[in-house]
Amino acid sequence: MRLENLKGLSMGGTWSAMLQPGSDIVRAQGLIQAALDRVENQMSAWRPNSVLCQINAAPLGHWIDLPRETADVVGAGLGLMAELPGVFSVLMGGASAREGFAPGRACAVSTNAQAVEFDGQRLCRHEHVALDLNAIAKGYAVDLAVESLRANGFANFLVEVAGDIRCDGLRADGAPWSVAMELPIPDRIIPAQSFPLKDEAIATSGGYRRSKGARSHLIDPLTAQPLAAQGASVAVIASTAMQADGWATVMSVLGVQDGLKLAESRGLSVIFIDRDGAEGFIERGSQAMVCRVV
Numbered sequence: 001m002r003l004e005n006l007k008g009l010s011m012g013g014t015w016s017a018m019l020q021p022g023s024d025i026v027r028a029q030g031l032i033q034a035a036l037d038r039v040e041n042q043m044s045a046w047r048p049n050s051v052l053c054q055i056n057a058a059p060l061g062h063w064i065d066l067p068r069e070t071a072d073v074v075g076a077g078l079g080l081m082a083e084l085p086g087v088f089s090v091l092m093g094g095a096s097a098r099e100g101f102a103p104g105r106a107c108a109v110s111t112n113a114q115a116v117e118f119d120g121q122r123l124c125r126h127e128h129v130a131l132d133l134n135a136i137a138k139g140y141a142v143d144l145a146v147e148s149l150r151a152n153g154f155a156n157f158l159v160e161v162a163g164d165i166r167c168d169g170l171r172a173d174g175a176p177w178s179v180a181m182e183l184p185i186p187d188r189i190i191p192a193q194s195f196p197l198k199d200e201a202i203a204t205s206g207g208y209r210r211s212k213g214a215r216s217h218l219i220d221p222l223t224a225q226p227l228a229a230q231g232a233s234v235a236v237i238a239s240t241a242m243q244a245d246g247w248a249t250v251m252s253v254l255g256v257q258d259g260l261k262l263a264e265s266r267g268l269s270v271i272f273i274d275r276d277g278a279e280g281f282i283e284r285g286s287q288a289m290v291c292r293v294v
Contacts, residue, residue: 003172004028010036011044011138013162017145020156020172031152032145032159039141042070043133045093045102055123056093056104056130063124071121073133073140073242080136080246082113088250089221091115093130099226101217104130109224139203139245142166146241166201166241181235181273193271193283195237195292203244205252206233218252232256232274237289260286 004019006029015036019028042051051070058064066074077090094107108128115127142161146168149157156169158177167177176196181204195202205218215226234251238244247268251259256272263270263286271285 006032008033008036011040011141011162012046015145015159015161017160018158019154023154023157027152028149028154028157031148031154035145035148036141036161039069039137039144042067043073043137045096045104045132045134052131052133055125058125060125060128063122065122069140069144073137074118074123074131075120076140076242076246077133077136078113078116078118080250081111084250085113086111086222087253088135088246090131090133090135091129092219092221092224093132095219095224095226096132096134096217097130099215099217099219102132102134109219109221111221135249136242136246138162139164139201139241139243142201142241161241164201164203164241164245165197167197168199170198181271182233193235193273195235195289197237200237200239201241201244202235202237203241203248204233204235205248218249220253227252232272234259234270234272235289237269237292256284260284263288 002021004021004023004025006017006025008015017032041047044050045052051067055064080088081090089111091110093102093104095109096102097104098106107130110127110129115129116123116125138161142159142164143166145159146166150168158165158167165179171177176198178194179197179202180194216229218227220227234248236244236247236251238247251270254262256274259270267288268286269289269292271283271289273281273283276282
């Protein structure tokens with residue numbers, strides 16, 4: 001039996017979903033699009049009236065009330081930032097603007113989570129920094145769409161937003177969902193390794209997709225400079241797309257050697273695909289990921 005396939009637009013790119021045969025695709029389309037629109041309307045740097053833009057435009061010391069969705073993402077981002085200082089930061093909006101990857105003016109960047117104050121429902125800036133939630137907002141949007149479908153009676157489906165994927169249950173034939181990671185080749189999509197997923201998410205990261213010349217859209221928090229555009233591709237599997245999204249960014253910043261060391265210490269499912277000579281590629285994964293390869 002053929003799965004029901006849905007597609008749409010969001011966050012400057014596309015989204016897709018696969019549902020069980022006979023599913024109410026009109027209703028599912030509306031639920032997914034509404035969830036993604038809610039995240040984009042709140043957290044996009046490209047929408048002047050978004051909550052994110054209100055935060056970045058507010059005077060220092062001024063508290064901004066946050067919708068639940070924005071509060072969830074800000075809390076997760078600041079938590080990961082405090083856990084991995086110098087490796088992950090949601091206060092890199094100034095560098096993204098400076099490099100032309102986001103609108104706005106160049107301003108200070110910070111690896112210190114205390115540059116802003118967050119009480120779970122409100123946030124204020126204490127330094128002239130700009131929040132940038134791109135590293136986890138897309139993954140959160142996937143999670144929100146999945147939870148919306150579940151809450152409305154859908155089961156056994158897959159949702160993908162610009163490469164971030166989360167699966168619910170199994171395929172119609174009872175097999176796990178199979179998701180392929182692509183080779184790090186700009187402007188081409190060549191599948192590489194495949195992984196079975198059940199009630200899990202996978203996110204990929206790498207500077208080879210969105211780049212300006214030799215500069216990647218990924219910014220190193222310590223140097224505030226873009227990573228090299230020809231870096232490795234990395235994939236992370238986690239229980240939620242937001243977790244996978246954030247850890248994929250962390251792995252890209254750390255690089256293969258340090259990234260795999262951290263992955264092993266945390267039991268994370270991580271795999272890097274890097275160039276090996278002029279034509280070939282080499283795959284290196286954590287033990288948790290190696291056990292998944294099909």
